[in-house]
Amino acid sequence: MIHCLIVDDEPSKVEQIRNVVQQECGVGSASVVVASNAYRAAELMRERAFDLLIVDLNLPVREGDAPNEDGGNKLLRQIGRGSAGLERPSFLVGVTAFDSLANKNLSEFHSHGWAIVKYDASSTGWEQTVAMQCRHVLEVKARYSRANAGEFQACICTALAEPELRAFADHFGATHHASHGDSTRYASVNVEAAGKCCRIVLAAAPEMGVAGMSYLATKMLLQFQPKVALLTGICAGIRAEIGDIVIAESSLNYESGKWSQDDDAIETTFAPEPRYLQASAGAVAALKQYQAEKASEILGLPAKFRMAESPKQPQLCIGPVACGAAVIESSGIIEGLMFQNRKLEGLEMESYGFYLACRHAHRSLEFAMIKGVCDRGKPPKEDRYQAYSAYLSAAFAVAFLRHELTVENGLFAG
Numbered sequence: 332m333i334h335c336l337i338v339d340d341e342p343s344k345v346e347q348i349r350n351v352v353q354q355e356c357g358v359g360s361a362s363v364v365v366a367s368n369a370y371r372a373a374e375l376m377r378e379r380a381f382d383l384l385i386v387d388l389n390l391p392v393r394e395g396d397a398p399n400e401d402g403g404n405k406l407l408r409q410i411g412r413g414s415a416g417l418e419r420p421s422f423l424v425g426v427t428a429f430d431s432l433a434n435k436n437l438s439e440f441h442s443h444g445w446a447i448v449k450y451d452a453s454s455t456g457w458e459q460t461v462a463m464q465c466r467h468v469l470e471v472k473a474r475y476s477r478a479n480a481g482e483f484q485a486c487i488c489t490a491l492a493e494p495e496l497r498a499f500a501d502h503f504g505a506t507h508h509a510s511h512g513d514s515t516r517y518a519s520v521n522v523e524a525a526g527k528c529c530r531i532v533l534a535a536a537p538e539m540g541v542a543g544m545s546y547l548a549t550k551m552l553l554q555f556q557p558k559v560a561l562l563t564g565i566c567a568g569i570r571a572e573i574g575d576i577v578i579a580e581s582s583l584n585y586e587s588g589k590w591s592q593d594d595d596a597i598e599t600t601f602a603p604e605p606r607y608l609q610a611s612a613g614a615v616a617a618l619k620q621y622q623a624e625k626a627s628e629i630l631g632l633p634a635k636f637r638m639a640e641s642p643k644q645p646q647l648c649i650g651p652v653a654c655g656a657a658v659i660e661s662s663g664i665i666e667g668l669m670f671q672n673r674k675l676e677g678l679e680m681e682s683y684g685f686y687l688a689c690r691h692a693h694r695s696l697e698f699a700m701i702k703g704v705c706d707r708g709k710p711p712k713e714d715r716y717q718a719y720s721a722y723l724s725a726a727f728a729v730a731f732l733r734h735e736l737t738v739e740n741g742l743f744a745g
Contacts, residue, residue, distance in 0.1 A: 333361045333468050334379070338372040338386040338406065339426070340398060344450065348385055348426070351458050355465040368393050369406040376410075376417040380514040382468045384410075384420040385461065387450075388427040388436060400432055407445075418514060422464045426450045426457070483519070483532040484743055485559040485732055486551045490544060490681045492535040494718045495564035498725040499533055502635075508532060515550065522729055524736040529743065531732065532557070536681070540656050541584075545684035552692040559614070559732065559742050560689055560698040563724040565717055566652065566679035567708035569665060573716055574642035576629070576727050578618050579652040579700035581607045582682035583675070585668055586655045605671055607651070608686035614699040615649070617742050621731050622647045632726045636719055645703075645723060650676040652700065654683040659708045678708050697742045701728050 333356050339345050345365055353361050364381075366372035368391040376384075390402030403425065409417055425440055425447040427433050433449050440447040448460040489495035496518065499505035505520040515534050522529045532555050536543035544562070552560060562579075571577050588603040622629065633641035653668045653675050668675055682700040689698040703720030706712050735741040 333383060333465065334381045335361055335363045335383040335385065336366065336372065336375060336381040336420070337363060338366045338369065338384070338390060338403070340367045340387070340391055344387070344426075344452070347452070347458075348461060351461045352383070352385075352465055355462045356469065361465075367391065368396065369402050370394070372406055373409065373417060376420075378514075380418040381420045382422065383464060384423045385464075386423070386425055388425055388432045389429060400429070403427075404436065422446075422468055424448060424461060424464050482530060483555045483557050484529045485531045485561065486555055486557040487531055487533045487561045487563055487728060488544060488548050488551065488681075488685060489533070489535045489562070489564045490539045491564060494721040495724070496533060496535040498718070498721040499729075502722055502725060503729055505531075505533055510554075513550075513554075515547065520729075522733045522736070524733045527736045527743075529732050529736055531729075540680050541654065541684035541687075543684070544681035545688050548685050548688035549691075552688060552696070556693065558695065558697065559735075560685075560692075560696060561728050561732075562682060562685040562698075562700040562702070563721075563728050564679075564681075564702050565705040565720045565724065566677045566702040567659060567706050568648075568677050568704035569653070569669065569675045569708070570650070571646070571648040571676045571704045572643065573704050573706060574633075574644075574720070574723070575646045575648050575704045576723060577652060577677040577700075577702050577704060578615070578647065578649040579610060579677070579682045579686075579702075580615055580649050581609045581651045582686050582700070583607055583651055583653045583672060584655070584683045585653045585671060603671065606683075608683055608690060610686065610699040611689070611697045613742060614697040617697070617735060617738070618647075618699060618701075618731065619649065620738075621734055622649070625730075625734060628730060629727065632723060632730070633719075635726065636722050641719060642716060645727075647727075648676040650674050652677040652679060652682055654679060654681065656680065662709045665708050677702065677704060701731070703727075 335352050337348050349363050370393045386403045388403035389398045389400050392402045423445040428450045448457045450457050503520050505518040508517040508519040510517050518533045520531050536547040584606040587606045592599045630644050703723035705716040705720035
């Protein structure tokens with residue numbers, strides 16, 4: 332997927348450029364965002380990274396301004412200096428219909444390695460330059476993807492940078508991992524056992540919930556192609572208690588169903604249609620085997636947490652979990668979920684999206700959710716055990732992956 336930002340205030344030209352990018356990259360393989368002024372473009376570039384920036388030189392600086400022949404350059408100078416928190420694009424093309432502007436800026440563009448093209452609505456010559464830049468982006472991303480493939484044997488996704496991802500940095504030495512042209516901040520950590528090493532890449536989703544997690548997991552699985560993928564972090568307990576570890580053998584999307592109104596338009600009712608997605612069979616079997624062989628290791632995890640007393644010795648609770656879009660603090664909702672499935676171990680917001688992404692990755696991928704219980708989803712809902720439960724989840728995941736390195740036919744075999 333190419334991420335392209337077009338900065339231009341002429342709708343017809345924007346549409347022409349968009350068509351060139353999408354035709355060159357293929358339908359569905361190019362995400363194109365448009366800004367009509369330099370100020371809006373800068374806002375977008377602070378929020379995310381773009382592979383390709385195509386900017387008109389004769390550009391309004393702000394919304395409502397007239398085009399300014401220095402408008403595009405104001406943006407480009409910020410990019411060139413690396414200032415104002417702008418994510419620098421991998422490739423940049425300047426576009427102008429004016430010979431004077433093209434000649435004036437040619438040497439500066441060349442000094443940065445950027446392309447500049449003379450736009451003419453009646454000619455297709457400019458299209459070749461834009462198409463060539465698209466090809467360069469595709470080639471670079473393909474090489475980078477191949478380079479990453481095989482570098483990491485496992486990936487771990489979290490919903491939150493704090494405290495979930497932070498737990499790996501604080502307790503297991505996870506460090507920043509640079510990723511070219513990607514707005515997601517990755518971390519990595521090595522786990523060793525029996526003379527073998529498992530490199531793990533980690534990241535937090537851009538937002539909590541199914542959509543944010545599905546986006547992150549899909550991107551990481553395509554880019555790094557790991558053998559094992561885990562979702563870690565914190566959750567609410569239903570049957571599981573605070574201080575336990577929940578393994579989602581299946582994830583229930585409890586919000587799926589149909590809202591309908593009666594003929595008198597007086598009453599609106601919801602008919603639930605529960606949907607389940609399963610963790611991979613291999614991962615669940617390996618987790619159950621680890622539980623059977625290493626129960627004492629699991630019970631000993633709290634002793635390594637230095638910041639607070641643990642609420643109890645952790646039990647490994649393997650079963651279904653409920654997944655929905657909202658944070659829950661309601662005894663009534665918990666009772667309703669138990670009515671849908673009396674065996675629910677926990678409640679959280681990301682597992683369904685994570686499993687959806689994993690099930691559409693390569694067939695040999697093994698995946699599961701591992702989360703620590705920090706509350707019960709009922710009043711009073713406190714943050715007291717969030718850091719501890721995030722640690723517990725991370726520690727269990729690391730210990731489990733280390734163990735798998737020692738298993739002859741484990742998840743990393745082959």
